[in-house]
Amino acid sequence: MSDSNRKSEDNELRAERIARRKKIRETRRRKLNLRITKRSVKMFLIFLAIMTALLIVVPRSKISNIEKRSLTEWPKFSASSLLSGEYTTGISQFYDDTVPFRDTFKNMNSNLRSLSGIQGGEMAQAVGNIKKVNPGANAEEKPVDTTAEDTAEDVASADTSAAEAVPAATATPEPQKDFTKEDAEGEYSPDNGVLVVKENGHWRGLEFFGGGTGGTFAEALNGLRDRLDSSVRIYVMGIPTACEYYTPANYLEYTASQKESLDAFYSKLNDGIEVVDIDETMKAHTEEPIYTRTDHHWGSLGAYYATGVFADIAGADYPSLDQYEEKTKEGYLGSIYASSGSALLLNDPETFYWYVPPVETPTDYYDTYFNFQYSGDMLLEVDTANAYMMFLGPDDEIAVTHSSVDNGRKIACVKDSFGCAVIPFLTPGFDEIYTIDMRYFYPNLATFVEEQGITDVLIACCTFSIVGPNADEMYNIVYYN
Amino acid sequence: MAFSDLFFLFFFLPLCLLIYFHTGRLRTKNTVLIVFSLIFYAWGKPVWLVLLLGSAVFNWFFGLKIGEAGESKLGKILTGSAVAVNLVMLFVFKYAGFFVEILNGILRTSIPVPNLTQPIGLSFYTFMAISYILDVAWETSEPQKSFKNFLLYISFFPHMTAGPIVRYETMEKELTARKVRNSDMYEGIVRLCLGLAKKVIIADGLNVVVTSFFGNDISGLSFAGTWYTVILYSLYVYFDFSGYSDMAIGIARMFGFHFEENFNYPFMCSSIAEFWNRWHISLGTFFRDYLLYVPIFGKRRKYGGLFLVWFSTGLWHGASWNYIFWGLYYGLFILLEGLIGKKRLKSWPAWWKHLYCILIIVIGFGIFYFEDLGQLGYFLRNISGISMVLGKITLGDIVTMTSLKNNIFLILIALLLCFPVFPKVRAAFENAREDKVFAIWKQGLMVVSIILMVVCAIMLVDSTSHTFLYWQF
Numbered sequence: 002m003s004d005s006n007r008k009s010e011d012n013e014l015r016a017e018r019i020a021r022r023k024k025i026r027e028t029r030r031r032k033l034n035l036r037i038t039k040r041s042v043k044m045f046l047i048f049l050a051i052m053t054a055l056l057i058v059v060p061r062s063k064i065s066n067i068e069k070r071s072l073t074e075w076p077k078f079s080a081s082s083l084l085s086g087e088y089t090t091g092i093s094q095f096y097d098d099t100v101p102f103r104d105t106f107k108n109m110n111s112n113l114r115s116l117s118g119i120q121g122g123e124m125a126q127a128v129g130n131i132k133k134v135n136p137g138a139n140a141e142e143k144p145v146d147t148t149a150e151d152t153a154e155d156v157a158s159a160d161t162s163a164a165e166a167v168p169a170a171t172a173t174p175e176p177q178k179d180f181t182k183e184d185a186e187g188e189y190s191p192d193n194g195v196l197v198v199k200e201n202g203h204w205r206g207l208e209f210f211g212g213g214t215g216g217t218f219a220e221a222l223n224g225l226r227d228r229l230d231s232s233v234r235i236y237v238m239g240i241p242t243a244c245e246y247y248t249p250a251n252y253l254e255y256t257a258s259q260k261e262s263l264d265a266f267y268s269k270l271n272d273g274i275e276v277v278d279i280d281e282t283m284k285a286h287t288e289e290p291i292y293t294r295t296d297h298h299w300g301s302l303g304a305y306y307a308t309g310v311f312a313d314i315a316g317a318d319y320p321s322l323d324q325y326e327e328k329t330k331e332g333y334l335g336s337i338y339a340s341s342g343s344a345l346l347l348n349d350p351e352t353f354y355w356y357v358p359p360v361e362t363p364t365d366y367y368d369t370y371f372n373f374q375y376s377g378d379m380l381l382e383v384d385t386a387n388a389y390m391m392f393l394g395p396d397d398e399i400a401v402t403h404s405s406v407d408n409g410r411k412i413a414c415v416k417d418s419f420g421c422a423v424i425p426f427l428t429p430g431f432d433e434i435y436t437i438d439m440r441y442f443y444p445n446l447a448t449f450v451e452e453q454g455i456t457d458v459l460i461a462c463c464t465f466s467i468v469g470p471n472a473d474e475m476y477n478i479v480y481y482n
Numbered sequence: 483m484a485f486s487d488l489f490f491l492f493f494f495l496p497l498c499l500l501i502y503f504h505t506g507r508l509r510t511k512n513t514v515l516i517v518f519s520l521i522f523y524a525w526g527k528p529v530w531l532v533l534l535l536g537s538a539v540f541n542w543f544f545g546l547k548i549g550e551a552g553e554s555k556l557g558k559i560l561t562g563s564a565v566a567v568n569l570v571m572l573f574v575f576k577y578a579g580f581f582v583e584i585l586n587g588i589l590r591t592s593i594p595v596p597n598l599t600q601p602i603g604l605s606f607y608t609f610m611a612i613s614y615i616l617d618v619a620w621e622t623s624e625p626q627k628s629f630k631n632f633l634l635y636i637s638f639f640p641h642m643t644a645g646p647i648v649r650y651e652t653m654e655k656e657l658t659a660r661k662v663r664n665s666d667m668y669e670g671i672v673r674l675c676l677g678l679a680k681k682v683i684i685a686d687g688l689n690v691v692v693t694s695f696f697g698n699d700i701s702g703l704s705f706a707g708t709w710y711t712v713i714l715y716s717l718y719v720y721f722d723f724s725g726y727s728d729m730a731i732g733i734a735r736m737f738g739f740h741f742e743e744n745f746n747y748p749f750m751c752s753s754i755a756e757f758w759n760r761w762h763i764s765l766g767t768f769f770r771d772y773l774l775y776v777p778i779f780g781k782r783r784k785y786g787g788l789f790l791v792w793f794s795t796g797l798w799h800g801a802s803w804n805y806i807f808w809g810l811y812y813g814l815f816i817l818l819e820g821l822i823g824k825k826r827l828k829s830w831p832a833w834w835k836h837l838y839c840i841l842i843i844v845i846g847f848g849i850f851y852f853e854d855l856g857q858l859g860y861f862l863r864n865i866s867g868i869s870m871v872l873g874k875i876t877l878g879d880i881v882t883m884t885s886l887k888n889n890i891f892l893i894l895i896a897l898l899l900c901f902p903v904f905p906k907v908r909a910a911f912e913n914a915r916e917d918k919v920f921a922i923w924k925q926g927l928m929v930v931s932i933i934l935m936v937v938c939a940i941m942l943v944d945s946t947s948h949t950f951l952y953w954q955f
Contacts, residue, residue, distance in 0.1 A: 033917055038664045041928035045671045048932050053496045086527040093489035100488065106943040113941060117687055117892035251880050
């Protein structure tokens, strides 16, 4: 056989061998592919079956301690709810909302979402709609009609056990650290306008203030002053929220000044309404836990200092803090964590402080029409997740606390949820403390005050309530109801 | 009910799969799919089922009659009538209010503005019905004799509520003959999980940021903040819609149906015309095939057709002027590119072509976002720099910088996934010589898909249901 013939034979044989090997490889790959595909599909279907079975069989969550709400209930069936789609969408909402161990998964989601970018370390987090405040946010509103039946002199000469002309303020306390003078990096959480910043080694969530001057609220208080006898003293304590004292300098243009807002509000009040200005007092204690870090409320310690200013003005007894029993709950995560889902807050829960008064505080609870419901105590046993609720429980009950003090003074504290923390500190100075939430009160306030023989009325609420929708609630309980 | 919903993923879909694969004959399987599809559709508002079923009966019946009539005058009348009825139905529920508002504005009348709720998926199934009618009329498809099969085509739950707009010819054969191979299940599962991740992890994560900046008055939003947000919004729309399409295609594959792709890495385009060949492909091809050459503009047919297509594209997305502007905005650039010519366009440097496209697309999505024309005006002034020059906004702001840092990894991943990274990686591994490498990839892909589904499920716990951006259409 010639060389060229041999070569071409060799080439043919080689080509055949290559083709055969390729075919073997392809057949092997095909079989491998089929094997793995079958196994993978089985794996997924088993996973799907287990997840579905778990979601159906494992008992469902009923409440969310983080979100502080009851979860969706199974919808009520009716022909109309079926036809409208309410029943069927209610089923899927129930299924989605009441996932077993919901709070655990919510916390896991916070940690997962924190992997989106650079957060933590010294880097703060901005969460939500954070917009620069308009320069005129605290500008004057339309003037309120402040015609008063009582003259200023009548008010000043009213005979109350502690009545004098408005007493001189106590000496201005020395301010502690001004956190608004320093820059900080923030973590931004889009949904609810929360900035999470580091302060003294811990993370704090701040909700910014949009501004306003509380014209409607002032009108309500002026109306209350008109309707009440001059012997009844009326005080108002506007409570700034944490962003007033803890917003870093480089974010200040995103929050309006609550001091300016409150000053403008106070200027609209008629004579006979005593202003409890707590701004300087709060500035004097910024390095102490006067505000919660993970909740939108202030802390019990902040309420103590603030109520001291009130007691001074009202001439009420006010024991020092060491006469109260300090208690704590560790691992508290409040509403700002719930709304922002910030992993920075989740992984840095706070200590919740409260102070048990040195007097007895049996309390009667009434519904919003003042029908008696049950008796209990002023401070409730609650779990850590709901710590702030320990002050008289939910806001939609009227409470009357009978302290062991016997001085004939009865005070009505008309409040929002911030005012709840004030109540324990009123107990040493007043016989009876009526706790009224302006949002859940259906009698007429002036009539109620007269009928119950109340001697002092303290309106204690945060700035947001004074300038926001709660002002309408306050207006209604004075003018309507 | 939505795909990114725990109830759908871990109740409805498993139950449907269980019953489907436990029935023997294809006809029974189709019945199962129809029942589940109608339940899926009726879940939100059962009353709209009447409209869907009515539309199915009407279009099926007319399809048969058009098929019988052929190219006769009767056939043309029947075709025109069927298309008109479909369009009237769409007009009444989607555009009547908008139309009356315009009329009141022009004629200074006070005709009561109808406030009808638009049935979910109306735009999609109406267009599918129209495509069926025209395909039968033009004899590119045989009329479907079985109402059951036609109903399955129209109502099949993967595509029903938010597309893709599936052509009848895509499903025609598989309605009566299909098999679900292991490879179909595998591909379907992977596609479903990847689509879910695009939607829940990426799109929803981006949307939270977009809402925080664009959700309120943007007159004071900085120049950087406006650009930052509109870029994220563009990414959000892509991942939301393409993620949904992936899920629809994946779920359909699990039942043996092979849908066409609806997105093909649109941000890779080098011309606006190319963008629309890669974005919402089923809508673009619908308008191209059924609307572009409508001979109503005579000699100016080309420009008339172009105007009609882009006007319709915009209007299809919503009964609001900003959608119309958006459609015409793209039409303008298509026209300009047509005038410049393909050859000259090709000669442009690649970087310039891509930059030009990205700018046009991103600004376009800003127009798409703002239904409020006042806010749209602010957007255009902010993004162009006019507001900054006038001293009304700043160049940057700390909240934008903070948000960027807080979300930088999510944004980078989103940007990376705009490129065809996954297909290239997949091809490399699946063509690997080493069986071990292939096996690890193949098995690993399913493991990763399951992990992604678990992660998405955890994220979904924190919200009840997410509706897709294109739900409203």
